[in-house]
Every structure is written in structure tokens, then in C-alpha cells.
Amino acid sequence: MDGLDHVMRLPDRLRPDPALGLLAPALLALAVFFLYPAISLIWRSFTEPSLGLAQYGDLLGDGVTLGVLARTLWVSALVSVVTLIIAYPYAYLMTTTGPRVRAVLVALALLPFWLSLMARTFAWVVLLQRGGPISWLLEQFGLHDVTLVGTLPGVVIGMVQVLLPFMVLPLYSTMQGIDRRLVTAARSLGAGPATTFRTVVLPLSMPGVVAGLSLVFVVALGFYVTPVLLGSPQNALIAQLIGIKVEQLRDFPAAGAMAVLMLVATAVVLAAATRMVRLGDMFGGAR
Amino acid sequence: MERDINRPATWLWVWAAATALLLLAPTLVVVPLSFAGEASFVMPPKSWSLRWYEEFFTNPRWRDALSASLRVALLTTVTATALGTAAAYGLARLRGRAAALLSGLLLSPLIMPQIVTAVAVLAVYLRWQLNGTMAGFVAAHTMLAMPYVVVTVRAALSDYDRSLDLAASSLGAGPWTRFRTVTLPLLARGIVSGAVFAFVISLDDVVIALYLQTPLLRTLPVQMYDSITVDVDPTIAAAATLILAVTTAVLLLPSLIRSKKLKKVSVP
Amino acid sequence: MTPMEARGASLRLDRLVKRFGGQKNAAVDEVTLEVEAGEFVAFLGPSGSGKTTTLNMIAGFTPITSGRVLVDGVDVAALPANRRDLGFVFQHYALFPHMTVARNIAYPLRRRGVGRAETDRLVQQALELVRLEGLEGRRPAELSGGQQQRVALARALVYRPRVLLLDEPLGALDRQLREWLQRELKRLHRELGITFVCVTHDQDEALSMADRIALFDGGRLRQVGTPAELYRTPNSLFVARFLGESTVLRECVPSGEGSVTYGGIRLEMPKEAAPGAHDRIALVLRPESLALARRDGDAPPGANAVPVEITDVTYLGNTRRIAIRLPDGAEGAVAQPVDDPADWRPGEPAWMTWNPRHGSAVPEETPTTERSHP
Numbered sequence: 027m028d029g030l031d032h033v034m035r036l037p038d039r040l041r042p043d044p045a046l047g048l049l050a051p052a053l054l055a056l057a058v059f060f061l062y063p064a065i066s067l068i069w070r071s072f073t074e075p076s077l078g079l080a081q082y083g084d085l086l087g088d089g090v091t092l093g094v095l096a097r098t099l100w101v102s103a104l105v106s107v108v109t110l111i112i113a114y115p116y117a118y119l120m121t122t123t124g125p126r127v128r129a130v131l132v133a134l135a136l137l138p139f140w141l142s143l144m145a146r147t148f149a150w151v152v153l154l155q156r157g158g159p160i161s162w163l164l165e166q167f168g169l170h171d172v173t174l175v176g177t178l179p180g181v182v183i184g185m186v187q188v189l190l191p192f193m194v195l196p197l198y199s200t201m202q203g204i205d206r207r208l209v210t211a212a213r214s215l216g217a218g219p220a221t222t223f224r225t226v227v228l229p230l231s232m233p234g235v236v237a238g239l240s241l242v243f244v245v246a247l248g249f250y251v252t253p254v255l256l257g258s259p260q261n262a263l264i265a266q267l268i269g270i271k272v273e274q275l276r277d278f279p280a281a282g283a284m285a286v287l288m289l290v291a292t293a294v295v296l297a298a299a300t301r302m303v304r305l306g307d308m309f310g311g312a313r
Numbered sequence: 314m315e316r317d318i319n320r321p322a323t324w325l326w327v328w329a330a331a332t333a334l335l336l337l338a339p340t341l342v343v344v345p346l347s348f349a350g351e352a353s354f355v356m357p358p359k360s361w362s363l364r365w366y367e368e369f370f371t372n373p374r375w376r377d378a379l380s381a382s383l384r385v386a387l388l389t390t391v392t393a394t395a396l397g398t399a400a401a402y403g404l405a406r407l408r409g410r411a412a413a414l415l416s417g418l419l420l421s422p423l424i425m426p427q428i429v430t431a432v433a434v435l436a437v438y439l440r441w442q443l444n445g446t447m448a449g450f451v452a453a454h455t456m457l458a459m460p461y462v463v464v465t466v467r468a469a470l471s472d473y474d475r476s477l478d479l480a481a482s483s484l485g486a487g488p489w490t491r492f493r494t495v496t497l498p499l500l501a502r503g504i505v506s507g508a509v510f511a512f513v514i515s516l517d518d519v520v521i522a523l524y525l526q527t528p529l530l531r532t533l534p535v536q537m538y539d540s541i542t543v544d545v546d547p548t549i550a551a552a553a554t555l556i557l558a559v560t561t562a563v564l565l566l567p568s569l570i571r572s573k574k575l576k577k578v579s580v581p
Numbered sequence: 582m583t584p585m586e587a588r589g590a591s592l593r594l595d596r597l598v599k600r601f602g603g604q605k606n607a608a609v610d611e612v613t614l615e616v617e618a619g620e621f622v623a624f625l626g627p628s629g630s631g632k633t634t635t636l637n638m639i640a641g642f643t644p645i646t647s648g649r650v651l652v653d654g655v656d657v658a659a660l661p662a663n664r665r666d667l668g669f670v671f672q673h674y675a676l677f678p679h680m681t682v683a684r685n686i687a688y689p690l691r692r693r694g695v696g697r698a699e700t701d702r703l704v705q706q707a708l709e710l711v712r713l714e715g716l717e718g719r720r721p722a723e724l725s726g727g728q729q730q731r732v733a734l735a736r737a738l739v740y741r742p743r744v745l746l747l748d749e750p751l752g753a754l755d756r757q758l759r760e761w762l763q764r765e766l767k768r769l770h771r772e773l774g775i776t777f778v779c780v781t782h783d784q785d786e787a788l789s790m791a792d793r794i795a796l797f798d799g800g801r802l803r804q805v806g807t808p809a810e811l812y813r814t815p816n817s818l819f820v821a822r823f824l825g826e827s828t829v830l831r832e833c834v835p836s837g838e839g840s841v842t843y844g845g846i847r848l849e850m851p852k853e854a855a856p857g858a859h860d861r862i863a864l865v866l867r868p869e870s871l872a873l874a875r876r877d878g879d880a881p882p883g884a885n886a887v888p889v890e891i892t893d894v895t896y897l898g899n900t901r902r903i904a905i906r907l908p909d910g911a912e913g914a915v916a917q918p919v920d921d922p923a924d925w926r927p928g929e930p931a932w933m934t935w936n937p938r939h940g941s942a943v944p945e946e947t948p949t950t951e952r953s954h955p
Binding site: 149250296 | 320328332333335340392426428435437456534541554
């Protein structure tokens with residue numbers, strides 16, 4: 027019995043791993059309903075109507091796509107920077123207050139997740155409309171007849187609010203890891219509050235800054251509903267253009283080509299961010 | 314007298330208050346508008362009523378959208394939780410490059426812009442005649458929701474003490490009994506929060522729903538989208554307020570259950 | 582003399598009070614203390630006794646509720662921490678993880694606008710001082726605990742502060758390393774001649790390093806003195822119990838000039854250990870001043886004697902620790918040299934004897950020491 031078992035036993039690496047049995051259903055579903063559609067969309071951008079880069083040539087030469095892509099990158103960068111500026115002091119405060127205030131601040135930061143995306147976008151349509159609360163506010167400062175719905179600033183405001191949690195949370199988790207005693211130490215060594223911030227807090231929070239910026243940037247690149255409802259076709263972003271191609275023209279190969287452009291932009295940003303975070307880890311890693 | 318050096322500066326509080334207002338702004342608009350008396354999006358409303366709630370529950374367009382959304386979300390919760398939990402459990406047994414590759418693959422729907430997923434899925438669904446079907450909706454939403462289940466269950470698994478498995482085996486439990494009596498109860502919290510995420514993700518999805526919808530199957534976010542773009546219909550505010558209430562309840566559910574359980578334990 | 586010469590400053594705490602919001606009792610209650618220039622003072626006490634809060638007020642990390650902190654006669658209470666020019670060594674070192682050892686040490690110099698060449702020179706000097714030459718390029722995470730501690734010392738000393746404050750500086754290290762660093766701290770103190778104030782909850786650390794010990798309890802200073810003074814002549818039961826082991830004879834009643842009665846036994850008292858105006862005192866006896874006798878008559882002439890019961894015998898290298906029980910049930914201990922041939926066994930009766938000069942009288946405390954607030 028023992029001898030037979032010994033002979034029959036397959037080498038370890040050839041025996042099926044039970045883990046694969048558990049993973050198989052999820053991977054199969056993923057392959058059929060996500061990977062295949064995605065790859066097929068990209069494949070079609072290279073093969074239809076004919077094999078080659080014709081789709082890409084058309085897109086880059088149509089005088090619209092390149093401009094929209096540039097606008098998308100610009101808006102995403104602007105949104106990332108604005109969210110950083112708003113979120114950084116907020117996250118910093120979260121790390122310096124007591125547990126009760128912190129709980130309130132965390133709950134507020136998560137609030138955008140609780141209200142559905144449609145509800146939030148709808149709220150911004152109301153807030154930004156002609157004669158709405160924001161334009162009323164601006165009138166108090168002497169700015170009359172400001173319409174923000176249908177403009178890029180309107181899109182940016184809406185996106186910033188929707189994306190704030192994506193910035194607050196990584197910043198907070200990084201800053202929370204900073205030993206408060208380092209601040210005290212810097213003060214005892216002769217640094218004032220501003221210098222302490224510049225030489226200790228800021229460098230140690232850089233991994234969170236890079237993570238937040240890249241997260242917001244990448245999500246912003248693919249934003250669809252907010253720009254559609256708050257912007258206008260004249261200042262469309264790339265996601266809108268993909269939608270238009272499919273909805274109006276059923277031109278999947280062109281949509282696929284745009285998706286590839288967007289994914290390449292995303293991949294470049296993520297790769298750059300990963301390198302920067304690693305660099306930041308080297309600085310702040312010794313915690 | 315000098316300040317306590319760890320006390321935050323005043324301007325930080327002012328800044329945080331302004332940020333909090335920005336975060337709160339949509340809620341402050343949506344909730345009052347849902348009680349408006351007139352059919353416009355004017356803030357603040359000139360009169361008050363419950364007519365938009367009545368409209369929401371009586372108008373067949375809203376009612377059908379709500380029921381479609383709930384059916385899709387519940388089915389998605391079941392499939393995403395089952396697939397995601399099994400996958401997370403399998404991932405935990407793998408090491409090295411294979412684990413990194415497979416987990417990257419499982420999380421890839423998170424990175425993909427939703428518009429691309431929507432368009433890609435629509436393209437194949439048109440061929441497979443799945444667009445506008447319940448199965449098609451659930452399959453697509455499962456792809457969006459599964460990564461969240463994988464992440465939460467994996468987090469729960471990372472706290473899980475492997476020697477408990479060995480202990481259960483030594484006490485005579487087979488693999489399935491071990492999973493059912495030891496692993497599952499200990500992972501319950503991670504699985505429940507994954508399921509809650511799956512439900513909320515499905516209920517909230519608008520991009521994929523916009524592309525997969527047909528007049529026969531429209532979800533609530535699609536109806537809300539139409540009520541902004543096609544007709545000015547404050548019912549959306551009532552719908553949004555109700556979703557906010559339900560989401561809050563669902564998100565608070567795990568912590569409520571937890572505190573009850575703790576109370577039970579603490580009373581000997 | 583070492584290249585890093587710095588003159589120590591005197592430090593004076595004048596009725597220093599810290600009251601945290603919402604708390605009835607002050608965390609630090611009217612602490613007044615003189616520290617001479619160049620002295621090494623240890624703040625000793627149980628946790629929550631106010632010693633760290635006092636140190637933080639000196640450093641400027643915690644606002645002072647009332648009172649004054651004078652450095653060389655100048656009140657620094659209004660100055661923020663970064664302008665007090667004191668050195669501070671933190672319990673967990675608080676080294677900046679994103680900077681190298683050299684940049685950590687250079688940090689206070691850069692804040693003071695010291696030039697590059699001078700900074701490099703001073704950093705090298707500081708590294709030599711703490712014997713860490715060659716590690717300037719490392720990051721804190723790449724150093725051992727003891728090395729980190731010495732970098733923290735170098736960083737706090739490099740700008741030649743006149744007072745160095747240390748908060749449980751060796752608390753996070755294992756025993757061997759701690760003993761070695763205690764000697765290092767003493768060496769630095771000797772070489773630099775600056776004032777050291779060191780917070781610790783470890784009595785051995787305080788006894789071995791400090792010129793004087795300030796013993797804290799409940800936010801108050803209980804006694805200040807040299808280690809020997811505190812050990813030999815504690816002023817209260819608290820001090821006697823906190824520092825070293827002791828046998829305490831409770832409820833002694835003065836019975837005339839230079840004597841008390843303890844449970845009906847008349848005991849001689851040294852003149853200088855006068856019980857004062859107290860009607861009841863406790864007599865504190867250290868193990869090494871006690872001896873044991875088989876019979877009352879075996880006691881040396883003039884010695885006090887109290888009957889006890891042996892409860893345990895433990896060998897401690899060059900002494901035996903003999904645990905005893907007093908007539909009133911209290912526990913005590915006698916240190917017996919190992920070359921003493923007397924062989925004691927648990928359960929045996931004996932007489933505990935001592936020279937009257939070696940006892941110190943402290944005021945008796947009622948079992949409920951908390952004063953009631955009417």
C-alpha cells in the first residue's frame with residue numbers, strides 16, 4: 027500500500043493545487059465577462075476595418091480627439107491638484123485632533139460615498155445652475171450672471187467634490203503613520219512650526235501625496251457621468267467622446283482606439299507614481 | 314503663554330469647516346429638494362410637500378426602475394460574494410508571482426475606467442444578445458463588485474490564524490467541516506462587509522447600466538439620469554434621499570450587528 | 582578637555598503647576614527645585630507622578646499653568662520650545678526616519694544657520710563623542726536600539742545646549758545595553774560639564790547615575806537629595822518604600838527622649854532622628870543594617886532587638902536575603918553576609934537586632950492616606 031502510494035504520487039508541482047479550484051469560478055467569470063470583452067474591444071481597434079493602425083491615424087488626424095485628450099489630461103491634473111490643496115490641511119487636522127472629532131471628520135470625508143453618484147451629480151447640477159445657490163453666492167461678491175453648468179469650471183468643481191475622499195484617505199493613512207514625537211523633537215532642536223512642517227511633516231507625508239494624486243488623476247481620466255451632466259459636448263472629455271462614438275455611431279473600433287489611448291495615459295501615470303512612491307518609501311520607509 | 318505645540322492652528326479648523334461644507338453640499342441640496350412643493354430644481358424650495366415621494370412609489374417608471382435595481386443588486390451581491398470569497402480564499406494559499414498575478418487580474422476591473430468596461434461589455438452583449446437581460450446586468454455588475462469582496466475577505470484572512478486550521482484538523486475536522494465551523498465564522502465580518510460593498514456598488518452603478526439598458530430593463534440610476542437630462546423631475550431628489558437612507562442603514566448594519574454581538578458576549 | 586566644551590546652566594523651578602483641563606487634581610503641584618549648573622539630577626517616581634510633565638514644561642512642550650522656569654536666572658516660560666536652547670533626548674529617540682544619521686545630527690545646526698563646513702565639523706565631533714564614527718550615512722532604521730539612542734544624544738548635544746533633558750532615555754533598551762549606556766551618560770556628563778536632568782522610573786538608574794534625585798509622587802516633590810541621603814534618611818514611608826528594600830516598624834509611640842515603644846518593646850532612637858511633633862512614627866530599617874540573633878541576650882550591647890519569625894532564605898551571590906515576619910504580621914528582610922555561619926531555616930524564631938544609629942524615623946501615615954475634602 028505504502029509502496030504503491032509512493033509510486034503513484036505525482037511530483038508536488040504537477041499535482042493540481044486546491045487553491046486553483048477555489049479561484050477557477052471567479053477567474054472564469056472574469057475571463058468571459060471582463061477580460062474577453064476588454065481584449066476584444068482593443069483587438070477590434072487594430073483589425074477593423076483593416077489590420078493596422080488606421081483607427082489611430084484617423085483619431086489623431088481628426089482634429090478633435092487629440093484636443094479632447096489634452097483637455098482630459100489637463101482637467102484631471104487640475105482636479106488632482108485642487109483636491110490635494112483642499113484635502114491636505116483637512117487630513118492633517120484629522121491626525122492632530124482627539125478621537126471624537128476625528129470620527130466626525132472621517133464620516134464627513136466618506137459622505138460622498140454614501141450619497142449615490144447620480145444624486146451627487148444631480149445636486150451639483152442644482153447648485154451650479156443659472157440662478158442657483160453658487161451663482162447667488164458669487165453675486166454677493168459682485169460677479170453677476172455666472173453660469174457654471176455646461177462649463178469646464180463646473181465640471182472641475184463637481185469632480186473635485188466627488189473625488190475628495192480618494193485624496194483624503196491615502197493622505198490621512200500616511201500622516202497617521204508619522205510619529206508625533208518627531209514634531210516635538212524638531213521643535214526642541216530649534217525648528218519653528220513652519221520649518222517643522224517643511225522639514226519633517228511634509229517629506230514624511232509625500233508617499234500619501236503621490237498615492238492620492240495618482241489615484242485621483244486616474245479616476246478623473248475615466249470620469250463619465252459628471253462631465254456629461256455638468257459639462258457640454260463642446261468641452262467634452264475623452265470618456266464622453268467614447269460614449270458618443272458608441273451611442274451615436276456604434277463605432278466600436280474607434281471607441282476601442284480611444285480606450286487604448288486612455289489606458290496608455292493611465293498606465294504611464296501609474297508607472298510614474300509607483301516609482302515615486304518607491305522613492306518616497308525609501309525616504310519615509312524607516313518608520 | 315505659549316500654545317501646546319501639538320494643538321492644531323485655528324486656520325486649520327476654518328479650512329476643515331469649509332471642506333466639510335463642500336463635502337456636505339450635495340446632501341444639503343438633495344434632501345430639502347425632495348420635500349419641495351413645486352416641479353422645479355429651485356433652491357431653496359418655495360413650498361413643501363411629500364408629492365415626490367408619492368410620485369416615486371406610484372409612478373410605474375420609478376417603481377419598475379426601483380424593483381429592477383433591487384433585483385440586480387441582490388443577485389449581484391450573491392454571485393459577487395460567492396465568487397469573491399472563494400477567490401480570496403484560494404489566493405491566500407498561493408505565494409509569490411502567481412499570487413501577485415492572479416490578484417492583479419482579479420482587481421483589474423477596479424482600474425479600468427467604467428466607460429471602457431461599459432462599451433466593451435456592450436459590444437459583446439450585442440452579439441450574445443445579453444443586453445437588457447437580468448443575467449447580463451448581473452454578470453457585468455458582478456465584475457465591478459467582485460474586486461471589493463476579494464479585498465475585504467483578503468483583509469479578514471490576513472488576520473486569520475492559520476494554526477486554527479491545524480488545530481481543527483488535529484481535533485478531527487475534515488476540510489469542509491473545518492471551513493464551515495472555523496474559517497467561515499471567523500471570516501464572517503469580512504464577507505458581510507464585502508457583500509455590503511457589492512450591493513452598494515451595483516445599486517450605484519450608472520455608467521454600465523446606461524449602456525446595457527433597454528426599455529424592458531432600466532435601473533434606478535438610469536431613471537435618475539433621464540430625469541435630469543430629459544425631464545426636470547424632482548422625484549430624483551426623493552429617490553436620492555431614500556437611497557441615502559437605505560445606504561446609511563446598510564452600511565451601519567455590520568457595526569450594529571457587531572455591537573449587539575459584543576453585548577451578548579459581555580453578558581456571561 | 583574635549584573639543585565640545587560647554588558650560589552648564591543652572592535651572593530653577595519655582596512653584597511650577599500643571600493642571601490639565603477637566604481634572605480636579607493638578608498633574609504637577611507647586612514643584613520648586615534648584616538644579617546647580619553642571620549637576621546631574623534624576624526625576625524619579627512612579628508613572629503618573631508628574632515627573633515627565635515637569636520635564637515637558639521645562640522643555641516647552643506643555644504649557645505651564647502657573648509658576649516659573651528659570652535657566653541661569655532667566656524666565657523661559659514665555660519662550661516656545663524651539664527658542665529655549667535646551668537639549669532633549671526622547672524615550673523612543675524620535676530620530677527623523679527620512680534623514681541619514683548625519684542629517685539628523687545636522688538638523689539643529691541648520692536651524693541655527695550654522696555654515697556647511699562648520700556643520701560637518703561639529704557633526705563629526707558629535708559622532709566621535711558618542712563613538713559612532715563611520716555611521717553618518719546610515720538611516721535610523723538601519724541602526725540598533727543602542728546606536729539610535731546615541732544618535733539621539735549626539736543630535737541633542739551637537740549645538741551645545743547648556744541643559745540636557747532626558748526622558749526615560751534608556752527605557753526601551755535591554756538590561757546589559759542599559760547598564761553600558763548609563764556609564765556612557767555619566768562619562769558624557771563628566772566630559773561636557775553641562776547640566777543633566779533625567780526622568781526615569783528605574784531606581785537603580787537614578788541611584789547609579791545622578792548626583793541628586795528628585796523623588797516625585799502624586800504631582801509633588803516628596804524628597805530631594807543625594808542617593809545616599811534618600812536611601813539612609815528617607816523623610817516618608819513613600820520614599821523609604823520606593824527606594825530600596827526596607828523593614829518598617831509601624832505604629833511606634835515616642836516614650837521620652839531618644840526612645841520609642843514598638844508593641845511594648847522599648848527601642849533606642851538616634852538623637853538626630855527625632856520623631857518631631859508626631860505622636861506616632863514608623864521606623865525604617867535597611868536590610869544591611871540588620872542582623873539576626875538566636876536569643877535576645879546574643880544581641881550586641883546597646884543594640885535594639887525585636888522578636889521575628891524566619892519565613893524564607895534566598896541566596897543572592899555575596900549575601901543571603903532572609904525574609905522575616907514581625908510581631909504585627911508585617912514582612913521584612915535581613916541581608917546576611919554569606920560567610921556568616923549561622924544557618925536559618927523557615928519557621929524558626931529569631932531576634933532581629935540593629936544599631937540604634939541606623940534606624941530612621943518617618944511620620945506614621947494613617948492607612949487611609951487620602952485626605953478627605955469636606
